[in-house]
Amino acid sequence: MAKTPFLLRGHARADLVAIRKYTIETWGNDQWLSYKKILLQKLQSLADDPEIGIQLKDVADNAYRFPLKDQVVYYLKRKSDVVIVGILSNSMAPEQHVLRQQDLTQD
Structure with missing residues (x-):
């Protein structure tokens, strides 16, 4: 079965750069490499089956979130791919960071 592509918006x-920096500073590069592998596998799983996430109908019909360890992944399901719009800490308020109109309307 072909893998569904996923895109990381700016x-x-x-967010991924910040996670990388924090992980390396706190636990070292080996831990970052391990976590990066898990994270990329999970992002691919979300792309392949985007409806496993929690739909955010108050944002858009195609908007979802999915908890992953200490982060929440926010993404948009489109016809031929999935767009990752944010990867935030569980403690961050998404409305201040992820729910950006340009992320919802750009193809």
């Missing part, structure tokens, strides 16, 4: 890439 904000999600920035």
Whole structure:
């Protein structure tokens, strides 16, 4: 079965850079490499089966979130791919970080 592509929007890439920096500073590069592998596998799983997440109908019909360890992944399900719009700490308020109109409307 072909894998569904996923894209990381600019904000999600920035979130990933921050997670990387924090993980390396706190636990070292080996831990980052281990976590990165798990994270990329989970992002691919979300792309392959996006409806396993929790739908955010108050945001958009195609908006979802999925808890992953200490983060929550926010993403959009589209016809041929999934767009990751944010990867936030559980303690962060998503409305201040992820729910950006340009992420919801750009194809």
